[in-house]
Amino acid sequence: MTAKVEIKGPIKRGPRGIEFYDGDGNPWDVKAPPSAKPGKPDFFDPEQSGKSIQSELRKKGIPHGTYPHESSGKPAPRRVILDSTYMNEKDHKSLWQWLDKNLTKEELNRIVEVNTKL
DSSP: OOOHHHHHOOOOETTTTTEEEEETEEEEEEEEEOOOOTTTTOOOHHHHHHHHHHHHHOOOOTTTTEOTTTTTTTTEEEEEEEOOOOOOHHHHHHHHHHHHHOHHHHHHHHHHOOOOOO
C-alpha cells in the first residue's frame, strides 16, 4: 500500500522554472515520462527520465535544488510530481531502480507519484 499524500490547495500556476506553487507557497514541477504504446518500438530510457527528475531536484538555486518560496521569497526545496499514468510496469520499475540508485533519500522524499489509472 502506498502512502496518501495531499498537496495543499489552492494551487497557483508558477512562473517560468516551475509548474505551480501549492497552497503553502512551495514550488513544484511535474514529470510524466511515457512508455511506448503496445506494438510500437520501445524508446523508454530510465537514465534519461531519471536525470530529468534529478535535474529538477538539484537545479541551480541558492542552495541547489531550491526555488524561491512564493510568499517569503526564501529558498524552498523543489518538489516533483511523477505522473506514471502512461508508463508500463517494466519502465516504471526501471525508472524507480535508477532513482533509488542515484538520488539521495532527501531527494526521493521530495517526489510524489500519481497514477490516474484506476
